[in-house]
Amino acid sequence: MTDAVDVELRDITKAFGDFTAVRDVSFAVPRGTFFSILGPSGCGKTTLLNLISGFQEPTAGEVWIAGQRVNGVPPNRRKVNMVFQRLALFPLMTVFDNVAFGLRMAKVPQAQVRSRVMAMLETVGLTGMERRLPSQLSGGQQQRVAIARCLVLEPAVVLLDEPLSALDLKLREHMKLQLKHLQREVGTTFVYITHDQSEAMVMSDRIAVMNEGQVLQVGAPDEIYSLPCHPFVASFVGESNTFQGTVVELSEDSAIVKDGAVQMQLSRTPDMAVGQSYLQFLRPENVRLLPLDGDRDRPENQVRGRVQSVIFDGAIVRCLVNIGRDRPLTTLFTRGTTQAVPYVGETVRLGWRAADVIAFPAQHRDQMMQLQKAQFAEV
Amino acid sequence: MSRSPIVSPLRRVNWGVVLTALPLLVWIVGLVLWPQLGLLLQSFYKVGGDTVTLANYLSIFQDSDLIFLRVFGKTLLYTLAIAALTLIVAYPMAFILAKVLKGRQKLVFILLLATPFWVNELIRVYAWIGLLRETGVVNYLLVDVLRVLPAPIEFLYNDIAMLVVFVYSFLLLMLLPIYSSLDGLDDTLIQAAQNLGADRISVFRYVVWPASLPGVTSGLILVFTLSFSNYLIPTLVGGKSSLWVTQLIYNRFVVATNWNLGAAYSFILLAIASLVVWGLLKLTGQSLKKVLGS
Numbered sequence: 287m288t289d290a291v292d293v294e295l296r297d298i299t300k301a302f303g304d305f306t307a308v309r310d311v312s313f314a315v316p317r318g319t320f321f322s323i324l325g326p327s328g329c330g331k332t333t334l335l336n337l338i339s340g341f342q343e344p345t346a347g348e349v350w351i352a353g354q355r356v357n358g359v360p361p362n363r364r365k366v367n368m369v370f371q372r373l374a375l376f377p378l379m380t381v382f383d384n385v386a387f388g389l390r391m392a393k394v395p396q397a398q399v400r401s402r403v404m405a406m407l408e409t410v411g412l413t414g415m416e417r418r419l420p421s422q423l424s425g426g427q428q429q430r431v432a433i434a435r436c437l438v439l440e441p442a443v444v445l446l447d448e449p450l451s452a453l454d455l456k457l458r459e460h461m462k463l464q465l466k467h468l469q470r471e472v473g474t475t476f477v478y479i480t481h482d483q484s485e486a487m488v489m490s491d492r493i494a495v496m497n498e499g500q501v502l503q504v505g506a507p508d509e510i511y512s513l514p515c516h517p518f519v520a521s522f523v524g525e526s527n528t529f530q531g532t533v534v535e536l537s538e539d540s541a542i543v544k545d546g547a548v549q550m551q552l553s554r555t556p557d558m559a560v561g562q563s564y565l566q567f568l569r570p571e572n573v574r575l576l577p578l579d580g581d582r583d584r585p586e587n588q589v590r591g592r593v594q595s596v597i598f599d600g601a602i603v604r605c606l607v608n609i610g611r612d613r614p615l616t617t618l619f620t621r622g623t624t625q626a627v628p629y630v631g632e633t634v635r636l637g638w639r640a641a642d643v644i645a646f647p648a649q650h651r652d653q654m655m656q657l658q659k660a661q662f663a664e665v
Numbered sequence: 666m667s668r669s670p671i672v673s674p675l676r677r678v679n680w681g682v683v684l685t686a687l688p689l690l691v692w693i694v695g696l697v698l699w700p701q702l703g704l705l706l707q708s709f710y711k712v713g714g715d716t717v718t719l720a721n722y723l724s725i726f727q728d729s730d731l732i733f734l735r736v737f738g739k740t741l742l743y744t745l746a747i748a749a750l751t752l753i754v755a756y757p758m759a760f761i762l763a764k765v766l767k768g769r770q771k772l773v774f775i776l777l778l779a780t781p782f783w784v785n786e787l788i789r790v791y792a793w794i795g796l797l798r799e800t801g802v803v804n805y806l807l808v809d810v811l812r813v814l815p816a817p818i819e820f821l822y823n824d825i826a827m828l829v830v831f832v833y834s835f836l837l838l839m840l841l842p843i844y845s846s847l848d849g850l851d852d853t854l855i856q857a858a859q860n861l862g863a864d865r866i867s868v869f870r871y872v873v874w875p876a877s878l879p880g881v882t883s884g885l886i887l888v889f890t891l892s893f894s895n896y897l898i899p900t901l902v903g904g905k906s907s908l909w910v911t912q913l914i915y916n917r918f919v920v921a922t923n924w925n926l927g928a929a930y931s932f933i934l935l936a937i938a939s940l941v942v943w944g945l946l947k948l949t950g951q952s953l954k955k956v957l958g959s
Contacts (some may be wrong), residue, residue: 339860361859374857378875387871388861532814 291350291568292442292475293338293366299349300333307333309499311347312490315443315492320469322478322486325496326522333434333558334496335445339479340364352442362391367436368445372452373428375420379607381407381431382416388439406438410468419501425453426461433465437472464486483523487511495519513627517646520567522664527573529566530648533558540586547610551586552643563648570618572642575628576635585637591615593632603627607634708928718910719927733913733930739936743824744893747831748839748885754832755839755884762840763847782837790901793830793899797821797902822904830902831892838891839884846880847873881954882949886942893938910934 293315300308306328315321323331336342337349340361342464349356366386375468376384382403389399407413410430418430429449436444450458450465466489469476480486486493487507494504495518502516521528528660531545541554543564552566576583591609601621605628617636619629628634709717725733762774781789796802797820804817820826850873858868892898899909914934917927946953 321870341859362858362862362864368857368860370853370857372853374853375849376854376857387858387863391862391864391867414813417945572706575801 290353291315292317292352293321293352293477294348295334295337295347296350297376298334300330300337300342301345306342307499308337309497311499311501313494313501313504317475317476318386318473319491319596320466320476320478320489322493323496323525324479324480324483324486324493327481331481332447335368335393335447335477335479336631338443339366339445341369346479359389360525365442366445367439367441367443367445369429369432369436369449371447373420373432375428375431375435375513376644377420379419380416381418381420381423382410382432384420385416385434385438388435392439402438403469406434409437409472410434412605426457429453429461433468437474441474443475443477446476448480448482450480459556468498472600487523491620495523497522514567514644517565517567520644520646525570526567526616527570527613527663529568530657531564531566533560533562533564538558543645545611548589548636550643551640552645553641555645557647567644567646568638569632570616573615573617573636573638574607575617575619576637578633582657586638588635588641589615589642590633590635593628593630593634596627605634608635609636670885696771704714704928705932707925708932710925712923712925720924722933724926724929734908736908736913737910737933739908740893741827741941744889744940747828747835747892748889750828751832751835751839751888752881752885755878756837756881757952758836759840759843759847759877759880762844763850764852778840781829782803786834788898789834790830790897791901793826794821795944797826798872821902822907824904824907827899827907830898831895835892838887842880842883842887843877844880846877848901850876855874878949879951879955882945882951885945889939889941889945893941894934 291314295313297312298308298311299306311330311334323334325331331443333342337344337579338351338355340359340363343357347425352361352365364395376387377632379387385406386399389402393404395505404413404416404446407416410428410433412430412434415427422429432449433444433446446465448460453461462485465476469489472614478486490507492504494501495510495516497501497518503510503519505513505515510519511524514523518527529545529548529550531543531548531550532620533541534544534549535542536554536558539554540551541558542549542551543566545566552564558564574583574585576585578590589609591614593607594608597604597606603619605617607617609615615636636642691939711718711720725737727732728734757779759934762771768776779799794801798804799817799819801820803820804814806815807814853867854872858872863871882924894911896909896911896915899907900912903909910930911934914930917923917930946956
């Protein structure tokens with residue numbers, strides 16, 4: 287990866303009347319990256335896409351593409367091509383004509399059009415399909431035509447607006463990997479819009495997480511998952527057990543936070559004070575099932591509870607354990623580890639390390655509401 | 666004694682189906698096929714004659730001044746012009762209706778366009794006469810209100826007045842099929858074309874126009890066939906020189922009471938109209954099936 291930047295947004299704001307869809311958004315997409323914009327529906331991600339592609343103009347701020355400021359440049363003059371949510375293949379044109387469309391618009395000589403289209407169809411594995419109409423292709427093939435139609439123009443950036451959402455689950459899993467490989471192969475910068483955190487995690491080099499018109503965090507998938515810097519990111523990306531507690535005790539490098547019946551130890555941050563309210567997130571895979579009366583394994587936090595339900599999801603097992611508060615604690619482990627799968631009603635001992643608890647000061651009452659909303663969006 | 670196993674054949678008939686199909690059968694056979702066949706047969710006999718002859722058909726070449734051929738040719742040309750003019754007027758309206766207006770606005774727009782058409786054609790043509798005649802609304806505006814004309818002009822009874830009324834009368838028949846095909850065009854296709862570098866003209870040429878073609882063809886066919894066979898408008902607003910082929914046929918049937926010749930003329934009209942419809946379908950690359958479907 288070079289230092290070159292293909293897309294840069296500088297303090298972008300977009301308002302529709304009284305409604306601000308996007309507020310003060312800035313980020314840069316390095317050349318050749320697979321960059322995802324992740325957020326629940328209505329968070330402004332499609333507006334961002336329209337601002338980059340030129341279908342809409344920002345109320346304030348600048349859009350830069352491949353080193354040029356493109357504010358006011360119409361969509362047909364930007365070196366950005368888009369794969370639409372519903373693909374938008376031209377239904378009356380053959381696969382060949384669909385892919386050739388952009389080249390013909392650019393007045394590329396006929397012989398060159400032919401060779402470039404055929405080469406592109408080969409890249410996406412559609413050789414032999416050039417005379418078919420889009421309606422005669424499978425969903426996955428149509429997807430590839432839509433991508434080929436963009437890539438053949440050698441754009442600086444390809445924008446993808448949830449193109450996998452219309453596919454069935456199995457094909458979607460398959461296309462995720464295909465898209466990633468294709469992007470690696472051609473090396474073009476992809477900006478991918480999605481509300482599906484798993485899509486973003488699997489494919490992206492970098493992810494920008496958005497909520498309510500703002501970008502909350504930009505980082506590598508691993509960073510976003512393990513070091514979220516905003517409670518929304520922590521709850522939207524991946525699964526979490528959430529707590530809202532008050533600091534009751536502080537020591538040099540740890541704090542004790544109490545949420546009703548549950549009291550836990552976590553790493554201290556410099557600005558913590560006794561009496562402050564905190565939101566805590568705990569990934570289910572960090573909650574471990576411990577032997578009921580073992581002595582060897584003693585993480586800082588331990589709790590006993592009764593197994594409420596056991597959910598098998600292929601290789602992964604989730605246990606929901608009632609620990610005496612309104613929401614059960616979820617623990618997650620892979621099958622085939624030494625651990626025996628507990629049965630419903632069994633009393634178990636759970637433990638987690640202080641360092642695995644992610645905590646944020648709970649400034650607003652409505653923050654918790656927001657998080658619950660985000661969790662619904664996930665489902 | 667055993668009873669005879671013979672079942673009356675009448676009982677095997679599904680009377681439900683027959684009864685349901687009856688109106689359709691009566692319609693097709695009694696009101697379409699039978700009279701058409703009768704007329705077709707008549708067209709091959711001379712008045713009062715009993716030998717089959719092509720004389721009625723050949724007579725069009727023996728008219729004084731070839732009046733039938735000249736009127737026929739003029740009607741055909743004018744009808745094509747009417748179809749083309751209606752297309753030019755209706756297309757932008759259909760586009761605005763389908764792609765610019767939203768939800769409720771569309772409904773109001775269609776309602777406003779359609780309301781005049783709830784009134785009988787004859788009354789609407791009289792309304793135009795009220796607008797265009799020497800003492801009409803247009804003259805009043807030009808002479809008395811705006812004072813751009815020194816004296817009223819007779820706008821009626823010429824070819825232009827006739828074309829205007831024709832275009833007005835058949836506007837909806839062109840507008841609605843085009844609207845329906847444009848409404849079915851996904852807006853993201855237009856965005857996709859723009860995104861791939863197409864300017865406005867190319868978007869129209871490669872995306873909008875092809876998508877609207879079934880509607881355009883269907884509109885052209887409707888306007889063409891209905892104005893070709895129209896009698897009212899040329900008779901009421903056309904001038905002495907605006908003779909329409911239907912007037913000629915009317916004369917043969919009613920004035921000359923020569924039903925045999927009238928029948929022959931009618932079938933020439935039908936044949937040419939069918940030929941033009943076929944030509945339109947070929948020209949636009951559409952099939953009758955698709956166009957009827959729209």
